[in-house]
Amino acid sequence: MKALLFLAILLVPIICVESAPNAHAASGASIPTEGGTWANPTITIVINPQPNQPWFKASYAGDVSRAISRWAESIIAYTDASGSDSIRKLSFLTYVAGNQSVPPNPDVQVDFTQSFGSTQGLGLTDVRISTSGTLGIFQAPTTTTLAAYDPTNTTQLTDIDMINIASHEFGHALGLGHATVSGTDDGTFELMFLSYGQAVGNPRNTLEAPSTLDLYALSYIYDWLATSSTLNSSGHPRTDLSLPSGATYSSEYPYPEQIQMLQTSVSQMRLEILIVAVVAGLLLALVLVFGTLLSRRKPAPPAPYSWAPVPTTPA
Ligand SMILES: [Zn+2]
Incomplete structure (x- = not known):
């Protein structure tokens, strides 16, 4: 929740800076x-x-x-x-x-x-x-x-x-x-x-x-x-x-040029989505690897019973 609030505060000035010169x-x-x-x-x-x-x-x-x-x-x-x-x-x-x-x-x-x-x-x-x-x-x-x-x-x-x-x-x-x-x-x-x-x-x-x-x-x-x-x-x-x-x-x-520009921006957007997906996938894999490593480090539970002396067979 705190992080979300911080992000909102960060975004507002960026939006204002972007739109101000255009209006002028x-x-x-x-x-x-x-x-x-x-x-x-x-x-x-x-x-x-x-x-x-x-x-x-x-x-x-x-x-x-x-x-x-x-x-x-x-x-x-x-x-x-x-x-x-x-x-x-x-x-x-x-x-x-x-x-x-x-x-x-x-x-x-x-x-x-x-x-x-x-x-x-x-x-x-x-x-x-x-x-x-x-x-x-x-x-x-x-x-x-x-x-x-x-x-x-x-x-x-x-x-x-x-x-x-x-x-x-x-x-x-x-x-x-x-x-x-x-x-x-x-x-x-x-x-x-x-x-x-x-x-x-x-x-x-x-x-x-x-x-x-x-x-x-x-x-x-x-x-x-x-x-x-x-x-x-x-x-x-x-x-x-x-x-x-x-x-x-x-x-x-002209319309044909508008269509071409739209296609270019769509393929650019696709590339961006692909990059985000790859990064997200890598992060997920990292989280999984760390999770597995941490779970393996946990101390083994105590043995439920004490070892009995090893029986020796007479020669
Ligand atoms: Zn002129």
């Missing part, structure tokens, strides 16, 4: 919009690979395509959970120049460069917002440039890095600014934070996904989709948005 992050996180919206829910993207450049990795074009399709999948996961499904009407048509015929005037052009050098980051997105007449409408083309190497021009981006940077830049192309915090409450990276939270080129880097905050802001930018399939009013001006109280601040991974 949720109340402080916000994201500004860029003050513009696309006027049509179908957004066309053309990716321009640089296959003849020595610094270009052939897989980068596919990485950018994957970044864009992951956005669509995150939107599905988010709208399933939140109930506001108007942004599900957004559709992204991605083309890779050189592989197929591309539309002449896409909404977004994606280009690559070797490195931005020390003054710039890893990606750059230039959006043009119409300010005369109808306020806050994006004008094609939005141009995104992605670097193949880090700003010191020494480390090449892995495919995971490229997907993450392209995902961040596509968030800008959709109308999102930079989120104010680097991590979400579930301990994952905030995709729309100003700087990349992982070391470029590290093979252990993980995929990042838009957060519920990013997708909440996206729903605000495209709220006109709830009533119309084309924009017939002006977009919202630049607005700072925070999640409504009670909403979970987490990364919204």
